[in-house]
Amino acid sequence: MTDDPHTMNRRQLIRHSAWFGAAVGLAVVGGEVISHVAGTAQASHVQGRPALRFAQVSDSHIGFLGKANPNVAGSFSQAIERINNLGYTPDFVIHTGDLTHLATPEQFDQVKQMMTGLRTPHVFTVPGEHDSVDDAGQKYRSVFGAGTRGDGWYSFDIAGVHVIALVNTLNLKKLGHLGADQLDFIAKDVAALTNDTPIIVFSHIPLFAMYPDWGWATDDAAQALSHLRRFSSVTCLNGHVHQVFSKTDGNVTFYSGTTTAYPLPHPGDGPAPKPVTLPAGQLHDALGIREVSYIRGHDTLALKEQALQ
Amino acid sequence: MPERHQGARVVLLAAMLLAGCSSHQSATSPPSVTFGSGATTPGMPGMSGMPPMPNMPAATSTSSTGSPAPVAGNAVNIDNFAFVPATLTVPAGSTVTWTNKDDEPHNIVANDGSFRSPGMGSQATFSHTFPTAGTFDYVCGIHPFMHATVVVTQ
Amino acid sequence: MNYLIRFGIAVTLTISGISHAYLYIHGYQHIPTIGPAFMLQASVSFALALLILLGGPAWLQWAAAVLAGGALIAFALSRTVGLFGFSELGWEPSPHAAISVVAELVTVGLWVVCLVERRRAVAHA
Numbered sequence: 001m002t003d004d005p006h007t008m009n010r011r012q013l014i015r016h017s018a019w020f021g022a023a024v025g026l027a028v029v030g031g032e033v034i035s036h037v038a039g040t041a042q043a044s045h046v047q048g049r050p051a052l053r054f055a056q057v058s059d060s061h062i063g064f065l066g067k068a069n070p071n072v073a074g075s076f077s078q079a080i081e082r083i084n085n086l087g088y089t090p091d092f093v094i095h096t097g098d099l100t101h102l103a104t105p106e107q108f109d110q111v112k113q114m115m116t117g118l119r120t121p122h123v124f125t126v127p128g129e130h131d132s133v134d135d136a137g138q139k140y141r142s143v144f145g146a147g148t149r150g151d152g153w154y155s156f157d158i159a160g161v162h163v164i165a166l167v168n169t170l171n172l173k174k175l176g177h178l179g180a181d182q183l184d185f186i187a188k189d190v191a192a193l194t195n196d197t198p199i200i201v202f203s204h205i206p207l208f209a210m211y212p213d214w215g216w217a218t219d220d221a222a223q224a225l226s227h228l229r230r231f232s233s234v235t236c237l238n239g240h241v242h243q244v245f246s247k248t249d250g251n252v253t254f255y256s257g258t259t260t261a262y263p264l265p266h267p268g269d270g271p272a273p274k275p276v277t278l279p280a281g282q283l284h285d286a287l288g289i290r291e292v293s294y295i296r297g298h299d300t301l302a303l304k305e306q307a308l309q
Numbered sequence: 310m311p312e313r314h315q316g317a318r319v320v321l322l323a324a325m326l327l328a329g330c331s332s333h334q335s336a337t338s339p340p341s342v343t344f345g346s347g348a349t350t351p352g353m354p355g356m357s358g359m360p361p362m363p364n365m366p367a368a369t370s371t372s373s374t375g376s377p378a379p380v381a382g383n384a385v386n387i388d389n390f391a392f393v394p395a396t397l398t399v400p401a402g403s404t405v406t407w408t409n410k411d412d413e414p415h416n417i418v419a420n421d422g423s424f425r426s427p428g429m430g431s432q433a434t435f436s437h438t439f440p441t442a443g444t445f446d447y448v449c450g451i452h453p454f455m456h457a458t459v460v461v462t463q
Numbered sequence: 464m465n466y467l468i469r470f471g472i473a474v475t476l477t478i479s480g481i482s483h484a485y486l487y488i489h490g491y492q493h494i495p496t497i498g499p500a501f502m503l504q505a506s507v508s509f510a511l512a513l514l515i516l517l518g519g520p521a522w523l524q525w526a527a528a529v530l531a532g533g534a535l536i537a538f539a540l541s542r543t544v545g546l547f548g549f550s551e552l553g554w555e556p557s558p559h560a561a562i563s564v565v566a567e568l569v570t571v572g573l574w575v576v577c578l579v580e581r582r583r584a585v586a587h588a
Binding site: 051052066091092093101102103112115116117118119120121122123124125129130132133134144145146147148154155156157158159160165172173174175212213214215271272273274275 | 340341342343344350351352353354355356389390391412413414420427430448450451452453456
């Protein structure tokens with residue numbers, strides 16, 4: 001029996017609708033089952049807590065005075081409150097740069113004081129270009145540089161994860177820049193690690209080409225990433241762009257984090273990355289912090305953005 | 310035919326269960342941090358128990374430097390994240406004055422390192438005298454996609 | 464409609480669905496946009512496979528071919544220009560990527576055979 005392709009009687013319509021409904025229903029059920037299995041797989045790994053949980057906060061710009069946010073210290077304080085009330089103590093907190101707006105001693109003082117209020121065993125930072133304005137980062141290093149190498153880079157291991165903190169905000173020609181010494185450090189730093197060691201990289205400026213016209217890229221990141229190609233899990237977290245954005249390139253996933261100060265336009269949305277003044281009441285939706293979990297066996301980290309609201 | 314799709318269902322279920330199964334250890338205590346070789350450990354300790362510090366008034370932005378002595382034709386404005394004019398031609402011995410008309414801070418960094426301004430807040434100015442002829446490319450050190458040139462003639 | 468071809472499409476759909484479901488469960492769930500897309504691909508594959516086996520109407524095979532074709536296009540995009548900011552190299556994650564691609568190619572191939580058969584059947588009728 002072949003159906004005439006141009007007409008359909010009501011019985012056939014009901015029949016086809018029934019099959020269509022069955023397809024949709026089955027797909028929904030299938031999706032639920034798959035999600036549930038995925039959730040159980042995660043839970044069975046966790047049994048209480050992931051191997052590593054930390055929080056990222058970025059671009060506090062303490063000292064900024066502008067319409068986009070008349071009280072950046074207030075919103076940074078709120079962000080710290082959020083981190084202190086996650087329901088668990090993060091294993092560390094990382095500030096991905098532009099802690100201050102103008103790198104004055106008072107601003108460094110204020111931001112350091114505020115961050116001592118974070119309830120976490122370790123607080124790590126990398127400098128932004130605003131933190132290195134007058135002096136190629138000297139003041140930043142005098143406040144936050146203890147134990148770091150070169151212009152302020154370093155690495156550490158926690159819960160079997162290798163974390164590298166990079167400085168790509170000095171000697172800028174047009175984009176972010178790491179420099180030969182730092183590239184050398186990266187190569188030597190990962191040389192002895194096995195391929196299944198998860199790697200997390202922090203930097204201020206994105207290590208991928210998010211929007212080079214506005215300087216949202218790093219000119220020698222490719223060399224750095226070439227040292228990381230052999231690892232099964234590499235996650236790069238950055239600030240600088242004041243908005244959430246992600247990109248996956250093979251074994252490397254890049255996540256830009258949002259700010260606690262003021263939003264910037266989306267790439268290309270306007271002539272320049274100037275602070276955006278949002279309508280009243282909308283600012284705190286654009287500001288936020290980020291929770292990151294690492295579950296053993298999963299190559300991608302689980303991220304959760306939290307707006308300040 | 311019914312037993313065929315029964316079989317498929319069983320295979321499906323088995324596959325999904327297999328995929329979901331795994332046994333891995335999990336940490337129960339907070340992980341410790343191991344730092345690479347170095348005299349002190351990087352980062353700073355957080356706090357436990359005490360509430361965050363109260364807000365402090367924000368510091369004022371940096372003041373302008375250099376004496377503004379604008380000679381007509383030797384001025385560069387920083388406007389809307391751009392240097393205007395992008396190319397300025399002056400005779401040797403002239404003094405060029407930059408003025409920041411933006412709300413955001415900027416600075417002036419010569420590519421060859423021959424001059425560098427401090428951070429310039431809004432309405433701040435910076436002046437530099439060019440004794441010798443040459444072409445001097447410079448960028449804003451904070452927003453290095455902003456670039457311009459001063460051409461100094463004999 | 465040749466029963467063997469229907470059965471074949473159901474099997475290849477299931478294989479492709481299992482590959483995507485497995486990757487979703489093992490980490491791809493965390494990738495923005497791509498994660499949910501994988502889950503969608505897997506669940507729709509399983510649903511279509513089952514209904515095709517149960518002897519549903521011909522448009523189910525069309526849907527299967529579209530789904531498989533779409534998955535192939537998405538795969539090609541992810542190896543070249545990237546898809547929703549996601550890109551991968553070569554045949555990673557191996558062997559799931561290769562298995563899925565082969566299954567999808569066979570799905571489309573079987574559907575073409577099915578089309579040709581129907582045309583021939585109509586022509587001879």
